[in-house]
Amino acid sequence: MTIYFIDGQFTKKDSLNISIDDRGYYFGDGVYEVVKVYDGELFTAEEHIERLFQSASKIKLAIPYSEQQLIDIAKELVKANDVKTGHVYMQVTRGASPRVHQFPELAVTPVVTGYAIHSPRPIKNIEGGVSVKTVEDVRWLRCDIKSLNLLANVLAKQEAHEADCTEAIFIRDGVVTEGSSSNAFGVKDGVVITHPATNLILNGITRRVVLELCKELGISVEERGFTHDEMNEMDEFFITSTTSEITPVVNIDGKAVGSGTPGDVTKKLQEAFARQIPLSVARD
Structure with missing residues (x-):
């Protein structure tokens, strides 16, 4: 009990x-x-x-x-x-x-x-990737506060669920902000791009770990808002959170991301993240 x-x-x-x-x-x-x-x-x-x-x-x-x-x-x-x-x-x-x-x-x-x-690690999603659905970001302007007011997030997640997707990705005024329960990252020409830590997103702890890993691995990072159109042209895409770790996104709104499989930059970051946790767990 x-x-x-x-x-x-x-x-x-x-x-x-x-x-x-x-x-x-x-x-x-x-x-x-x-x-x-x-x-x-x-x-x-x-x-x-x-x-x-x-x-x-x-x-x-x-x-x-x-x-x-x-x-x-x-x-x-x-x-x-x-x-x-x-x-x-x-x-x-x-x-x-x-x-x-x-x-x-x-x-x-x-x-x-x-x-x-x-709660087990989501190995299937980590290895195979997930599909996501974009939704309008209608939340209040203090998304940096991890408050109990999550109804907009719940509605977005449900919309994604009904579309057989794992996560909803918020779009505010044409710009990608974050997921309903995750942070969002695109990869273009080897550069990792993610929305800056403003009031429009929650500065995720796993997000911070990923940015540190990028620094250690020599992966270039741009913390900037990128548009919905840019999102659709990314070579790779992934989401991060405490429970989802680093999860590749292989399909956005029914369209394959890159080759439709987890990309090389995402995999490098996953391998580096796995080295941060106990070996026995990393191999689960």
Whole structure:
């Protein structure tokens, strides 16, 4: 049975007590993070928890724990649930109070919850690639905040799902921004191109790892917005996220990308990424 964390305690699901007045339920008034687990160890935990605090600060939410305390809680969840390959989900809401749009006038304690579950690496997608569908980016202008307000992302993902695609790629004013739950990268003439880390995208942790790997491998990078038309002319395309790692995109809106198979630059980055994680896991 899964062990959860809530309000300072580790507990089983049937003992969870979350108020209907929680502002996360009413307004999506909160932030979250997902940290990957390889071989029972957290991967890039410091970067994820630091971003959690950054997101919280941007919505004026004070997390009642330190960064190290949250990392320790995440480690305990991994241990308690005996997770070898999987992920930890952590969420912070502003707390429970009567439903009014403005912040509660009385002191309200933010609610911190978390859990750790088993989830295998998506080897089939990593090796064979996936199809994606482009959709209009109608989200608000603070996509840099990893908030609980994900309805536009959910609708985009569902649209992609109904088209037998793995991911939706957002297009804003003719420019590719990111995926509904990933960052997007194109490769043209050996150069990796991705949208800069502005308010229009979430600066993904795996995105940052990939940019560092490009530097180590001597792969040229352009952080710039590229158009929908440019996207359709890319030699390669891939998406990144905590759970999807580096996943090649072999088909966009029904049209093959390049040869229709994962490209050489993408493969080099995947190999370099695999060297960052335990060998036994990398070969799973």
